[in-house]
Amino acid sequence: MMKISDENGLAEAIAASAGSLRITGGGTRALGNPVDGDDLSVAGLTGISLYEPGALTLVAKAGTPVDEIEALLASEGQRLAFEPMDHRGLSKHQGTPTIGGVVAANVSGPRRIAVGACRDFLLGVRFVDGMGRVLKNGGRVMKNVTGYDLVKLMAGSFGSLGVISEVSLKVLPEPETRAVLLIEGLDDARAIAALSAALSAPYDVTGAAHIVAGLDGAPVTMIRLEGFEASVKYRAERLRDELSGFGAGQIEADPVKTAAGWAWLRDLEAFHGKAGDVWRISVKPSDGPSVGARLQPFGAEVIYDWGGGLVWALVPEGTDVRQAVAGIAGHARIERAAAETRLRFGAFPSTGVVLDKVAADLRHKFDPRGILNPGIMG
Amino acid sequence: MEMPVPDPTILARKDQIVRRLQAVLPAEAVAHDQAETKVYECDALTAYRCPPLAVVLPTSTDEVAAILKICFEEDVPVVPRGSGTSLAGGALPTADSVVLGVARLNQVLETDYDNRFIRVQSGRTNLSVTGAVQEQGFFYAPDPSSQLACAIAGNIAMNSGGAHCLKYGVTTNNLLGVRMVMMDGTIVDVGGAHLDAAGLDLLGLICGSEGQLGVVTEATLRILRQPEGARPVLMGFDTNEAAGACVSDIIKAGVLPVAIEFMDRPCIRATEAFAHAGYPDVEALLIVEVEGSDAEIAFQLDKIIAIAKAHDPAEIRESKSADESARIWAGRKAAFGAMGQINDYMCLDGTIPVSQLPFVLTRIRELSGQYGLDVGNVFHAGDGNMHPLILFDANKPGDLEKCEAMGADILRLCVEVGGCLTGEHGVGVEKRDLMFDQYSQDDIAAQLAIKDVFDPSWLLNPAKVFPLRSTESRRQGRLAAE
Numbered sequence: 127m128m129k130i131s132d133e134n135g136l137a138e139a140i141a142a143s144a145g146s147l148r149i150t151g152g153g154t155r156a157l158g159n160p161v162d163g164d165d166l167s168v169a170g171l172t173g174i175s176l177y178e179p180g181a182l183t184l185v186a187k188a189g190t191p192v193d194e195i196e197a198l199l200a201s202e203g204q205r206l207a208f209e210p211m212d213h214r215g216l217s218k219h220q221g222t223p224t225i226g227g228v229v230a231a232n233v234s235g236p237r238r239i240a241v242g243a244c245r246d247f248l249l250g251v252r253f254v255d256g257m258g259r260v261l262k263n264g265g266r267v268m269k270n271v272t273g274y275d276l277v278k279l280m281a282g283s284f285g286s287l288g289v290i291s292e293v294s295l296k297v298l299p300e301p302e303t304r305a306v307l308l309i310e311g312l313d314d315a316r317a318i319a320a321l322s323a324a325l326s327a328p329y330d331v332t333g334a335a336h337i338v339a340g341l342d343g344a345p346v347t348m349i350r351l352e353g354f355e356a357s358v359k360y361r362a363e364r365l366r367d368e369l370s371g372f373g374a375g376q377i378e379a380d381p382v383k384t385a386a387g388w389a390w391l392r393d394l395e396a397f398h399g400k401a402g403d404v405w406r407i408s409v410k411p412s413d414g415p416s417v418g419a420r421l422q423p424f425g426a427e428v429i430y431d432w433g434g435g436l437v438w439a440l441v442p443e444g445t446d447v448r449q450a451v452a453g454i455a456g457h458a459r460i461e462r463a464a465a466e467t468r469l470r471f472g473a474f475p476s477t478g479v480v481l482d483k484v485a486a487d488l489r490h491k492f493d494p495r496g497i498l499n500p501g502i503m504g
Numbered sequence: 505m506e507m508p509v510p511d512p513t514i515l516a517r518k519d520q521i522v523r524r525l526q527a528v529l530p531a532e533a534v535a536h537d538q539a540e541t542k543v544y545e546c547d548a549l550t551a552y553r554c555p556p557l558a559v560v561l562p563t564s565t566d567e568v569a570a571i572l573k574i575c576f577e578e579d580v581p582v583v584p585r586g587s588g589t590s591l592a593g594g595a596l597p598t599a600d601s602v603v604l605g606v607a608r609l610n611q612v613l614e615t616d617y618d619n620r621f622i623r624v625q626s627g628r629t630n631l632s633v634t635g636a637v638q639e640q641g642f643f644y645a646p647d648p649s650s651q652l653a654c655a656i657a658g659n660i661a662m663n664s665g666g667a668h669c670l671k672y673g674v675t676t677n678n679l680l681g682v683r684m685v686m687m688d689g690t691i692v693d694v695g696g697a698h699l700d701a702a703g704l705d706l707l708g709l710i711c712g713s714e715g716q717l718g719v720v721t722e723a724t725l726r727i728l729r730q731p732e733g734a735r736p737v738l739m740g741f742d743t744n745e746a747a748g749a750c751v752s753d754i755i756k757a758g759v760l761p762v763a764i765e766f767m768d769r770p771c772i773r774a775t776e777a778f779a780h781a782g783y784p785d786v787e788a789l790l791i792v793e794v795e796g797s798d799a800e801i802a803f804q805l806d807k808i809i810a811i812a813k814a815h816d817p818a819e820i821r822e823s824k825s826a827d828e829s830a831r832i833w834a835g836r837k838a839a840f841g842a843m844g845q846i847n848d849y850m851c852l853d854g855t856i857p858v859s860q861l862p863f864v865l866t867r868i869r870e871l872s873g874q875y876g877l878d879v880g881n882v883f884h885a886g887d888g889n890m891h892p893l894i895l896f897d898a899n900k901p902g903d904l905e906k907c908e909a910m911g912a913d914i915l916r917l918c919v920e921v922g923g924c925l926t927g928e929h930g931v932g933v934e935k936r937d938l939m940f941d942q943y944s945q946d947d948i949a950a951q952l953a954i955k956d957v958f959d960p961s962w963l964l965n966p967a968k969v970f971p972l973r974s975t976e977s978r979r980q981g982r983l984a985a986e
Contacts (some may be wrong), residue, residue: 180752181858181888203758232700246707259946263848266886267855269674271663271712271971272935272942274951278676278708282701299758324617328641328729357800374682375528410619410697435619435699457702477703480692484957485704491953503703 133168133252134261139166139287139470141258146497151189151227151287155213158284158473158502162464168226171291171492176266179204183249183266185294188226195225199297207298208244209235209388215398216462226290231284235392236350245281250294253280256493266294267431273475279488285499287492301352305362305379306333309347309372314338314415316349318434320372323410324349325433329361329370335391336430337451338418347372349386364407382435396429397440400480401462404440406445409456411435420450443467450476472504505551505908505933508979509968511599512985514580515555521578522558525602528570533608535559544585544603548592548650549934551904556583556597563608565683565691565721567576571718573689575602579981581963584689584715586658587629589650591851592932594662594714598967606657609721614638621697626657630664635723642727648928649840653654656723663712665928670886671762671795672728674928676711683722684710687959698723709954715965717958731795734762737805738832739812740786740819744768748786748861749825750815751885754792759807764886765791765836768865771843771880771893772835778842781835786821790885791836839882840893845941847878847895850907854918855927858888867917868892875910877903889927890918916941931969939971948974 128147130136140147146163152166169189176185179202186195192210199205210233212223227233229251234243241247248365250264263276280290283380309320324331333350340346349369351361358379370491378384390396397404407417414434424447427440441447444467448458460473476482485503489496514521522536534543535557545553557580564569575582585595597603609625610632616622624633630651644960647666648654654664660682665674672678682693695707710717741747751764764767767775769790776783781787790812794804804902805822812820823829835842843849856864865881872879883890892914896907915925915935919942925935939948948970955962955978960977970978 134836165557177856178859180756182755184858202756231789232705234700238699239869242673245705246673250828255950259950261947261950262943262948263950265922265924267670267857267889267927269665269855269884269889269922270924271930271933272924272926273926273939273948274954275663275676275708275712276950276954278705278711281708282705287704293789299755299760319618322620326617326620326642326729328722328732354800354803356803357796359801362796408698408700408702410616410621412618413617457700459702478692480690481694481703481706485705488704488954489959491957492950498516 128164128166130166130168131169134173136168136171136289136291137254137258137260140254140256143396143497146500149223149289149499151230152191153226154217154223155231156217156219157461157467158229159504161499161502163497165288168289169224170289174198180351182297183294184297185266185292186225187292188224190225192223192225192228199434200300204297204299206247207237207241208247208297209237209392210244211235212393215393215395216404225293229281229293230283230285230290236335236388236431239334239435240330240332245259245278245294247275248281248293249296249373251277251280251290253288256498260289264294268296284502286489286503289498303355303358303381304350304352304384305358305377306384307349307362307366308378309369310344310377311373312336312345312347314418314430316372317345318411318414318430320347320369321368321433322348324365327365329344329365334433336434337396338428348387348391363470391429394429394438397427400440402440402442402460403445403467404438404488405438405458406461406473407447407458408449409435409437409454409457412454413454416454417451420421421447424450439469446471474503476504506963506972507554507598508972510598514600517578517709518557518732521891523811524574525558525579527561528894529562529567529576533561533563533816539723544597547588547590547593547595549591549596551934552596552933554597554599556601556603556910557599558564559605559609559872561916565685566917567672568604568685568719568721569691571604571685572685575963576688576961579963581966583965584657584719585660587653588664588726590656590658590930590932591753592926594930594968595934595935604719604720606655613722616697617642619697621724622727623722624656626660626723627655630654630656630659637727638730641730643730643982644725644727645678646675656747660720660723661713662930663926665889667763667765667884668829670764670884674709678726679707679711679723680726681724682710682720684718684720684947686718687961687964695724712891714932714969716955716969717964732797733801734792734793734795735805735823735829736791736832737808737823738821739792740784741788741815741816742786742794742818744788744865745862746815747790750790752843753811753814754808755886757807758805759794759804759812760980761808761886762790763791763793764884766881766883766885767836767839768881770878771839771882774846774880775835775842776903778845779835779838781831781838782848786818791832808846816953825866837881838933843880843893843895848898849893849895850911852890852892852894852911852914853917853926853929854923855887855889856918856921856923858885860884860921864890864921868914871910871913875906877907877910888923933968936969937971952978
C-alpha cells in the first residue's frame with residue numbers, strides 16, 4: 127500500500143509505478159469491476175483549503191472525509207445539495223468516505239432529481255494522470271466555459287483517467303425546514319404517476335421516491351419539500367390536495383423522522399444485511415414500473431427513486447439484470463456483487479462500439495500505460 | 505487577430521468540393537458564390553470577417569453525416585454554426601472552410617411532460633424551446649440574453665448560461681442527451697431521457713466543446729414547471745463594496761434568488777439615457793428576483809430587503825405588480841443596447857469569486873483610466889460572471905486594438921483573483937490567445953489530446969479555443985502522418 131501525503135508525492139508515485147495501481151480513497155464503495163494492482167490510497171491527502179459561504183464555494187483535498195466537509199458546511203447552515211450516498215451499509219466495508227471517492231464515482235442521492243448530480247456541483251478538479259502529470263480543469267467559480275469541460279469527464283471516471291487530488295465544489299444553503307408528503311398503498315405504476323404529477327407541479331419537490339415494501343411492509347410513496355417554514359407548509363398542503371386523487375396523503379414534518387427517512391432511502395438501508403446482488407438502473411421515470419415488472423419473476427426487491435427513473439434492485443446472486451431489462455432505454459450498473467459476478471456481466475454496461483472506443487482512446491491518452499484502475503469500468 | 509492561412513489546395517478544389525456537396529443536398533441547401541456566402545462571413549463578433557468556401561444548410565442528421573463524410577474525405581475544415589450569435593467568434597469561418605449551418609434543423613421531435621423532457625433538432629432557437637412547452641406550463645431554464653435568436657446547437661457548443669442560472673444551472677445541467685455526428689460521418693447517441701452517464705461522462709465533455717468534437721443535430725433537454733410567480737426588487741447602493749457585501753449576505757442567509765443582477769454607475773447612466781427605466785443615479789444597483797406563490801415571494805423579498813438595509817442602501821424598490829417588474833427589468837435588458845447607442849463596445853465574460861467583486865471593479869476603473877476607454881459593468885452577481893462593456897470607436901485607427909488589449913488585461917485580472925476567462929460565451933477566437941494565462945502547457949496538452957480522439961484530422965472548427973501555435977502541427981495534419 128502506497129500512502130500519499132501531497133500532490134507531488136502522488137505524481138511521483140504514479141510516474142514511478144512499474145505496474146497497475148488500484149486507487150482508493152476511504153475504500154468504502156467497492157464499485158466497478160475488480161482491479162488487480164498495488165494499492166494507492168489518497169486518504170492521506172486531506173484538508174479543506176478554502177470555504178467561502180458567501181460564494182457557495184468549498185475546495186478540499188481528495189482524501190478529506192465527507193463527514194468533515196459536511197460538519198463544516200453545517201456550521202454555516204450549508205450542505206452538499208447532491209446528497210451523496212454512504213455505501214458502507216451496502217458494501218459492508220469499513221472506512222471513512224472521502225470527497226475524492228464521491229467525485230470519482232459521481233455519487234449522488236435522492237435530491238439528484240431536483241438539483242443535479244455530484245458532477246453538476248463540481249466546479250474544478252486537480253488530478254494526476256497516468257504519466258504523472260499534475261493537471262487542472264475548471265476552477266472555483268460557478269460559471270466557467272474556458273476550454274473543454276474535463277471537470278464533468280473526471281466526475282464518475284472512477285480513477286481510470288487520473289487520480290483526483292483536489293476538488294472544488296458548489297455548495298448550497300441548508301433549508302430552514304422540510305416536510306414529506308406520504309401516500310400509502312399505491313401500486314408501482316400509480317405511484318410513479320403520482321411522483322410525475324408532483325415533479326410537474328410548481329412546488330420545488332426535492333425528493334420523489336416509491337418504496338414497494340416500506341417499514342410495515344406496505345408500499346409508501348414519499349415526496350419531499352424543503353425551504354422556509356411557511357413556504358414548505360403551503361406547498362405540502364397544495365401538493366396533498368392536488369394529489370388527492372392518488373389517495374389520502376399524510377404530511378410528516380418532524381425534522382428527525384424526515385431526515386432519517388431520506389437517509390434510509392439514500393443509503394438503501396432496506397437492503398442492508400440481506401444477501402444478493404444490488405443493481406442500479408437508470409431509465410426515464412415512466413419506464414421505472416416496467417423495469418420493476420421485468421425483475422419481479424427473479425424475486426427482486428425494488429425501490430424507486432428520482433421520480434421512478436432510478437430503480438434499485440436487490441436480486442438473487444448472479445441474476446442477469448441487464449438481460450432482464452434489455453430493450454428499455456437507459457443503463458444498468460452493478461452496485462454490489464461478488465467479484466466473479468461483476469467480471470461475468472461487467473459492472474458497467476457497454477455504451478456501444480463507437481462510444482466504447484472513444485472512452486478507450488481517451489483513457490489511452492491520459493494513461494498510455496493503462497495502469498490506473500485498469501478495467502474498472504470495462 | 506491572426507487566422508490560419510487558407511490551404512491553397514482546398515481553394516483550388518472548390519468546384520469539386522461544391523459538386524460533391526450538391527450531390528447529397530438539395531440545390532438551395534448549398535451556397536458557394538460570394539454574394540450568398542457573405543452573410544456567413546462573421547457571427548456577433550463582427551470585428552472579424554471572412555467568407556467561407558461554401559455554406560451548407562442541411563435539414564436532417566443523415567444530411568449532416570453525408571456532408572461531414574465528404575469534408576472528411578476532402579480534408580476540408582468545417583465550421584459548425586447555430587444562429588451566428590456568438591460574441592466570441594465561435595462561428596467565424598476561414599476561406600478554406602465549409603460552414604455547416606444547422607438553422608434548418610428546427611423541429612420539435614418529442615415532448616414528454618410525464619418525464620419532463622423535450623427532444624428537439626439543434627437549430628431550434630432557445631426561446632422557441634420554451635415556446636413549444638409553455639402552454640402546458642413548462643419552460644427550458646437556460647436563458648442567454650440572445651435567447652430569441654440563438655440556437656440550442658450553439659448553446660450546447662458554448663455551454664451557455666443566462667440570468668437565471670443561479671437557481672437553474674447552465675446548459676450542461678439541463679442537457680440529458682444528444683445525437684451527434686462525428687467528423688467521419690459516424691452518428692452517435694450520447695445520453696438520453698434517463699439521468700447520468702452509463703460510462704464516462706462524454707455528454708459533459710461534448711457540452712462546451714465549441715463545435716470541435718462533433719456536430720450536434722438533436723438534443724434532449726430537461727424542461728421544468730414554471731413557478732407560480734416571480735418578482736424582483738431593485739436596490740441602489742453608494743458603493744460597489746456595499747452592493748457586493750449585500751450579495752454575499754443574501755446568499756449566506758439561505759435565500760436562493762433565481763437572479764441577482766448588478767449594474768455600475770456608467771452602465772446605469774447609459775441605460776437611463778436610452779431606456780428611461782427610471783433607475784436611481786447610484787454607484788451600484790442590484791436587481792434580485794425570487795419565485796414562488798405571492799406569499800412566498802413576499803416572504804423572501806422581506807428577508808432580502810432586511811439584509812440590504814444593513815448595507816445602507818440609497819434606494820429600494822420592491823415590485824408589487826407585473827408592470828413594475830417589467831419596468832425594473834427594462835433597463836437591465838436594454839443595457840447592452842444602451843451601451844451600443846453610445847459607441848461600439850466589446851463585451852467581456854470573465855468570472856470571478858464573488859468576494860473579489862469590489863476589488864475587481866476598482867481595478868477595472870483604474871484600467872479604464874489607463875487606457876482612456878470607458879467601461880460599464882453589468883453582470884450576474886450571484887455567480888460572479890462579469891460582463892464589462894468596453895466602449896471604443898471602430899472608425900478610430902488603433903481603438904479596437906487598444907480595446908482588445910484592455911479586455912485582455914481585465915480577463916487576466918479575473919484569472920489572477922481565482923476566476924476564469926469566460927463564464928458563458930466561450931473562448932472562440934476572441935480569448936484563444938489567453939488560454940495559457942489560465943492553463944499550463946500540460947493542461948492544454950490534455951485538452952488537445954481529447955480533440956485528437958474525436959477528430960484526429962483536426963477538421964472541426966480547428967482554429968478556435970486554443971492558441972494557433974499550440975495546434976499548428978495538428979491542423980497541418982502532421983498528427984495523422986506521425
